[in-house]
Amino acid sequence: MNIEEIKDLKLKANEVRRLSIEMIYRAKSGHPGGSLSAAEILVTLYFKILRVDPKNPEWPDRDRFILSKGHASAAYYSVLAMKGYFPMDELKNFRKINSMLQGHPTIHIPGVDMTTGSLGQGFSTSLGMALAGKIDNKDYRVFTLLGDGELDEGIVWEAAMSAVHNKLDNLIAIIDRNMYQLDGNTEKILSLGNVAKKFEIFGWEVREIDGHSIPEIYISIMELMNKNGKPKAIIAKTVKGKGVSFMENTHEFHGKAPNKEEYEKAMKELEEERMKILSD
Amino acid sequence: MEKESQREYYGKALQELGQDKRIVVLDADLSSSTHTIMFAKLYPERFFNMGIQEQNEMGVAAGLARNGKIVFASTFAVFATGRAYDIIRQSIAYTNLSVKIVATHGGITVGEDGATHQALEDIGIMSGLPNMRVIVPADAPETKRVIKNIAYIDGPFYVRLSREKVPTILNDYDFELGKGIVLKEGDDITIISTGIVLSIVLDAYEKLRELNINASILHMPSIKPIDRDLILKYSRKTGKVITVEEHNIYNGLGSRVSEIIAEDGYGKIKRIGINDTFGESGPGMELLNKYGINSENIVENAKNLLKL
Numbered sequence: 001m002n003i004e005e006i007k008d009l010k011l012k013a014n015e016v017r018r019l020s021i022e023m024i025y026r027a028k029s030g031h032p033g034g035s036l037s038a039a040e041i042l043v044t045l046y047f048k049i050l051r052v053d054p055k056n057p058e059w060p061d062r063d064r065f066i067l068s069k070g071h072a073s074a075a076y077y078s079v080l081a082m083k084g085y086f087p088m089d090e091l092k093n094f095r096k097i098n099s100m101l102q103g104h105p106t107i108h109i110p111g112v113d114m115t116t117g118s119l120g121q122g123f124s125t126s127l128g129m130a131l132a133g134k135i136d137n138k139d140y141r142v143f144t145l146l147g148d149g150e151l152d153e154g155i156v157w158e159a160a161m162s163a164v165h166n167k168l169d170n171l172i173a174i175i176d177r178n179m180y181q182l183d184g185n186t187e188k189i190l191s192l193g194n195v196a197k198k199f200e201i202f203g204w205e206v207r208e209i210d211g212h213s214i215p216e217i218y219i220s221i222m223e224l225m226n227k228n229g230k231p232k233a234i235i236a237k238t239v240k241g242k243g244v245s246f247m248e249n250t251h252e253f254h255g256k257a258p259n260k261e262e263y264e265k266a267m268k269e270l271e272e273e274r275m276k277i278l279s280d
Numbered sequence: 281m282e283k284e285s286q287r288e289y290y291g292k293a294l295q296e297l298g299q300d301k302r303i304v305v306l307d308a309d310l311s312s313s314t315h316t317i318m319f320a321k322l323y324p325e326r327f328f329n330m331g332i333q334e335q336n337e338m339g340v341a342a343g344l345a346r347n348g349k350i351v352f353a354s355t356f357a358v359f360a361t362g363r364a365y366d367i368i369r370q371s372i373a374y375t376n377l378s379v380k381i382v383a384t385h386g387g388i389t390v391g392e393d394g395a396t397h398q399a400l401e402d403i404g405i406m407s408g409l410p411n412m413r414v415i416v417p418a419d420a421p422e423t424k425r426v427i428k429n430i431a432y433i434d435g436p437f438y439v440r441l442s443r444e445k446v447p448t449i450l451n452d453y454d455f456e457l458g459k460g461i462v463l464k465e466g467d468d469i470t471i472i473s474t475g476i477v478l479s480i481v482l483d484a485y486e487k488l489r490e491l492n493i494n495a496s497i498l499h500m501p502s503i504k505p506i507d508r509d510l511i512l513k514y515s516r517k518t519g520k521v522i523t524v525e526e527h528n529i530y531n532g533l534g535s536r537v538s539e540i541i542a543e544d545g546y547g548k549i550k551r552i553g554i555n556d557t558f559g560e561s562g563p564g565m566e567l568l569n570k571y572g573i574n575s576e577n578i579v580e581n582a583k584n585l586l587k588l
Contacts, residue, residue, distance in 0.1 A: 060348075107346070107375055114346060118370040124336045125371055128343020135304065135326060135349075155367070158336035166328070 001048070001218055009047060009214045010277045012082065013039040017243045018270045019078035019091060025263040027095035030103070032247055033254045034147055035075035037178040037211070037238040042079045044217040045143060054084040057110045063140050064129045066114045068122025069147035069176060070104040071255065077101050077109075085111035120153030122146070123173065127163050130171040130231075141225075142171045149181025152190050157202075163231040164203035171231045172224060173204075176211060178240035180251040199233040211236025244269055281447035281479065284420035287384050290441060291318030293427035294352060298323045303431065304349045306330055308337045314354040314384045334359045338367040338379070345377035350431055356390075357383035357399035357440055361406055372436045373409040379436050381406075382427065386416070386440035387526035388554060388571060389476065389564030398559040399440075403474075404531025406438035407504045413457065414504040416440045416533075418478040422450040422501060429455050440475065442526075444564045447479040450499070460507035462514075466494030469582050470514040473524040474500045474533045477573055481524050484578035493582060503533060511540050515547040520585045522550050526573060529553040550581045 016039040024030035046052075050063045067076045074094065081088045086100070086109070093099035100109055104117030113129070116122035126144035133140050150156065163171055175195060183189050192198075196206045205224060209216040217236065224232040240254070241247025244266040247258075258266055295318050297303050303323075309332045311317040320327035330337040334355050341353040353360075360383040361368070372379045383402065390398045406414050415430065415437060417423040423441060430437045453461050460472075464485055473481045478499050488495050496514050500506060515521050521541060523534040534551030541547045554571055568574060 114343070115371065115375045118366055120335075121339050121342075121367055121371050124339025124367070125343035125346065127336070128340040128345070129347055130343075131328070131340060132304075132344050132347035132349055136347075155335040155339060158333040159339065162330060162333060162336050162340065165331075 001215055006214050007277060007280065009043050011274065012043040012047060014270060014274045014277060015082065016043060016075050016078045018267065020074035021244070021258065021263065021266050021270065023074045023078070023091050023094040024257045026092065028257050029095055030074050030257055031071040031255050032258065033180060033241045033251070034069060034072045034176065034178065036242045036244060036247060037240050038072050038075050038145060038176050039242070040212050040214055041145060041174055041176065041217055041236055042075055044214050046079045046083050048218055049221055050143070051140070054111065057085060061138060061140055064113045064126070064142040066122040066126045066129070066142070066144040067105055067116055068120070068126065068144050069150055070116030070122060073103065073105050076105060080111040083111070119147070119150040120155035124155050124159045126171060127159050127166070127168060130168040131166060133170050134168070140170070143174065145174045145176060148175055148177045148179065148186050148192060148195065151175070151192055151195065160199065160202045160204070167229045168231045169227050169229050172221065172234065173231065174234045174236055176238055177235050178238040180240040180249070180254060182251060182254045184251050196235045203230060204233045205230040206233045206235065208235045208237065211238035212242060243273060281449065283445040284448050285445045286417060286420050286423040286441040287313070287315040287443070289420040289424040290382060290427055291315030293424040294319035295322055297428060297431050300350070301326070302348060302350045304328070304344050304351050306337050306341055306351065306353045308332055308334050308355040308359070310355050316352070316354050334364040335367050338364040339371055341379045342367070342371035342375065342377055345379050346375070351379045352382055353379055354382045354384065356397060357386035357402045358397055361399060361402040361438070365405060369409055373411045376411045376435050378434055380430055380439065381437065382439045382441065384441045385443045387442060387475065388559040388567045389442055389444045389526060391443065391564035391567060392561050394561040395558040400528045400554045400559060401531065402440060403503055403527050403533070407531065411435055412504065413437045415501055416475040416503055417501050418476060418499050419446050419448050419450050421448055422453070422455060425455040426501065429457070433457060442476045444476065446476040449478055449482070455501060458502050458505040458507060460510040461499040461501070462496065463499060464495060464497035466496045467518060468494045469520045469522065469585060470496040470498060470518045471522045471524065471578065472498045472500055472511065472533065472537055474503060475526055477524050477526055477568070480568070480573065480575050481578065483575035487575055487579045488582055493586065495582065500533060503536060506536050508540050511537055512544055515541050515544065519547050521547055522552060522578060522581055522585065524573065524578060525553045526568065527553050528556055530556055548585055550585055552577060552581060
């Protein structure tokens with residue numbers, strides 16, 4: 001990964017943030033906090049790692065991606081549009097009546113591998129996709145992105161056991177560890193403790209990284225591409241609301257749209273960030 | 281009448297389907313009860329025992345189906361529909377994926393295990409989901425035909441099977457999705473049932489004949505979609521209808537038939553089933569009797585409707 005590539009992906013992450021804020025502002029609803037925290041993860045996956053073909057979204061040998069934290073749909077749809085699955089213009093209809101882009105992802109949208117929104121389920125269905133790959137001797141890989149609050153769900157730990165038992169080494173789960181869920185800090189609502197150790201004890205191969213560092217995201221995934229019989233988990237430490245000062249490290253913008261003043265301030269900050277990346 | 285096991289015929293059907301490499305079977309630590317173990321013995325590479333994880337079982341089933349597999353996911357009815365409901369709703373029904381949930385131990389005839397294991401509301405739970413089709417076979421041969429048929433109809437299904445061995449009645453009838461079966465023609469009253477209570481209904485038919493009451497007997501294996509035309513044809517013909525099911529009278533066959541007749545505006549109906557109560561332990565057939573699902577009660581209700 002060279003410097004130009006990293007710069008390009010940083011700009012793309014910035015674009016995802018600007019698009020997400022705009023979509024949520026226009027829709028007057030959505031989830032800014034967890035969309036902003038996942039921007040680097042999503043662009044690194046879609047523009048550097050995933051073997052996919054936007055012209056042929058159902059290509060049987062494609063890598064799969066499941067946004068288990070389905071509420072980060074604004075960021076996800078932004079990346080899919082940027083990748084060319086559907087026109088950028090479509091983003092304007094996010095959450096609107098008669099639109100394709102539903103509040104949470106559905107498989108009716110080109111590029112979406114699984115309908116998600118009820119937490120934990122995307123993780124479980126990603127096991128089914130990895131299992132199908134094993135049955136068919138395909139070498140596609142299955143990536144899934146979970147929120148940390150999502151780990152409260154019981155099905156997550158059912159799936160965590162099951163993935164190990166079924167030796168799904170073609171499954172890579174990334175956990176967006178932004179420390180906040182709807183009602184507050186994850187450790188205050190239902191303490192998760194040491195997430196990496198929990199997955200390790202279940203039998204996963206685990207990496208802990210800075211989830212805003214594009215090289216770290218890329219390198220950790222590359223390191224985990226081995227076929228050692230173990231499913232892989234990446235605990236990506238992130239900042240909730242990353243890139244917009246008043247949305248950072250708070251649960252307040254988990255599921256709330258910015259008002260006009262907040263929107264303008266957010267866009268200004270993100271534009272400043274863009275200029276900074278360009279001048280670096 | 282010879283008695284045979286629906287569960288065993290389910291296992292046989294899976295064995296016959298197994299040559300198709302798209303067929304994958306999941307179970308939640310009940311494979312020797314549901315008889316999915318019969319598939320596991322022949323096709324271990326496409327059978328997965330998920331452990332006691334009904335939620336993850338349904339999630340994995342959805343993921344497999346999204347990748348072109350025809351998935352049969354089994355456990356007991358009470359766990360399949362209750363414990364895994366949200367996963368079925370979001371990841372199977374909303375997505376319209378080909379997951380065939382075949383649940384055994386439906387109804388009160390589960391018997392000795394008691395109320396915790398007796399699903400009396402499962403038909404209602406599953407019928408409320410868009411895209412979901414709900415099938416309740418009456419006997420073992422019909423079960424096998426249902427399984428082999430729905431394997432090749434796209435989208436999700438819920439099939440409810442019984443624990444008890446049940447009399448074989450429908451050896452010579454085909455299963456067609458959305459179609460009811462006419463077993464007897466009579467002009468006085470129509471009795472409609474679903475599932476294994478069919479033999480009880482046929483007993484009642486004979487008892488009614490002794491009283492000079494001629495009943496039409498319809499079996500509805502397909503609760504959703506339901507055979508509206510057939511129901512209306514017979515409710516208009518006889519004007520009086522009794523439904524019989526091993527399920528809460530709310531949200532099951534009786535409710536569906538009542539809705540159809542009420543919208544039509546002609547005919548009287550009486551529902552026989554479990555009257556919004558939980559079950560209890562005891563031999564399955566004795567429980568049916570205790571809760572009023574017996575031929576004597578059907579005859580009494582017929583006489584009341586006919587004002588005899």
